[in-house]
Amino acid sequence: MGQARAWGAAHPGAVDAGIALLVQVAVTMPFVVPRPPELEPATWPAYGLTTLTVLPLVWRRRAPMAVLLAVLAASALYRLALEGPGQPLPYQGLVCAYTIAAQAPARQRWAAAGLLLVAVPASVWLNTQSARELTFSLFVFAAAYVFGRLTDARQREHRIERERAAARERARIAREMHDILSHAVSLMIVQAEAGPLAVRAAPERAEAAFEAISATGRDAMAQLRSMLGVLRDGGPGGGRSPQPDLDGLPGLLERVRAGGLDVRYGSSGELAGLPAPLAAGVFRIVQEALTNVVRHARARSATVRIDRSGGELTVLVRDDGRGPRPARTAGHGLVGIRERAAAHGGSAATGPGPDGRGFEVRVVLPVPSGEGTTG
Structure with missing residues (x-):
């Protein structure tokens, strides 16, 4: 149909x-x-x-x-x-x-x-x-008119829904591009700022910093090229850009560590086989939370934990930096994290870490049962 x-x-x-x-x-x-x-x-x-x-x-x-x-x-x-x-x-x-x-x-x-x-x-x-024929004729013409008005109303609803879907897709693409660029640029800035000092104090570290800048830039360009290629080939209403999953977390953490932040990772529960949209959302949440740490926290270390218990998935990103600031609570990154959590039916909480030190992002997401997997 x-x-x-x-x-x-x-x-x-x-x-x-x-x-x-x-x-x-x-x-x-x-x-x-x-x-x-x-x-x-x-x-x-x-x-x-x-x-x-x-x-x-x-x-x-x-x-x-x-x-x-x-x-x-x-x-x-x-x-x-x-x-x-x-x-x-x-x-x-x-x-x-x-x-x-x-x-x-x-x-x-x-x-x-x-x-x-x-x-x-x-x-x-x-x-x-005949009055009977007149009544019947008026009835069938009125019915045709009513059906026409109902068709117009249904078409209007479809147009509105298409516009809403397009707006949601534009917002999703904007979040994806923000996450990719914000993460890459933040790491590149940190490495570039550390480069001149490393050149004078430890040349071998400077070489590693420049290599990290190059690798981060290439990775960001590859992701953007892949996203734009899918959008271009898909046409109006076409395919969605390739989505990351939890298999990409080790590479993400290594890139952040190369920027000088000591990132520890832990998990519990069965994380394999999560629905693909949920796995992609978790990856982007961790990415954006770590980007915030690199950009704002002046932290030396951060902890990432993903725990699955029953029908819930908890994502925790905590740093030992200088704690929350007004600029951090108003940034697009935390807004994006809340939007991603809400899109999956979950919630996001942000605030000071234990004993008021550092900053933490805690996201709780429901895990759908019996749906597609990351594969």
């Missing part, structure tokens, strides 16, 4: 032609079904004029009001000039009423409603002058 809807949205002309053909088949039935002997036989001119009432439906979306007027005019000519078979339903008018209700602006909808309120009773008066 979704593929058919997408194809129809991409080929509206073909859809309109198909609808006109379907209506043509319907209005042909009274001409091929044998008529009672007391009635005049169906004629080719009558059939040709019937076809003329259907043909405008091909342009129903491009000029709905003009199509409605053309259908009404051809139908009136058929009724007044020729003695041909009647139709069980006014198919052409119903298609026009639905289209105008679904796509036309309010002024055209009101004009069409007024026109039909005149044309329908006039058609019934020319046909049977």
Whole structure:
């Protein structure tokens, strides 16, 4: 159904032609079904004029009001000039009423409603002058109009949801790029600032610092190139950028250690087989928390722990630096951590470490059961 809807949205002309053909088949039935002997036989001119009432439906979306007027005019000519078979339903008018209700602006909808309120009773008066037929005709035209308005409301909801999804995706990409660039640039700055001192005091350490800067830059460029490549190849609404997982944590910690921060890592519980989105979120949370330590804490060491207990995953990043500052509580990094935690149904708490020393980030995330894995 979704593929058919997408194809129809991409080929509206073909859809309109198909609808006109379907209506043509319907209005042909009274001409091929044998008529009672007391009635005049169906004629080719009558059939040709019937076809003329259907043909405008091909342009129903491009000029709905003009199509409605053309259908009404051809139908009136058929009724007044020729003695041909009647139709069980006014198919052409119903298609026009639905289209105008679904796509036309309010002024055209009101004009069409007024026109039909005149044309329908006039058609019934020319046909049977029956109150029953008038009631039925008004009912089916009202139903077509209501269905058209419901279609318009559903399309509006779909557009709003697509816009929201696009906004969420833009926010996700912005977080990813912030995490990649912020982490890489922070490590490069630390290494670059330490480089001149190391050149004078310990040349071998200076060489290691420059190598770390180069490796960090190459890694950031590779991640950005991969992300942008997927976005470019995926097109609108295309694929998502490759996501990190917990297998990338050792490399992340090594890059941070190369910047001079002593990072200790520990874990408990079964971490293998976590759902891929959750594993990626944990990686980015640890990355951003360590980036904050490098940028703001002036810490000598930090601890990273990931513990899984039951249906919860706890991520703790703690440093021995100078503790929380106003700038740290207002940065984009901590906001991003809270957003990632909330996106997975969890929570994030930040504040002083034990005994008021240092700073810690504690994130608690629920672990979904029975979903995809990191593989």
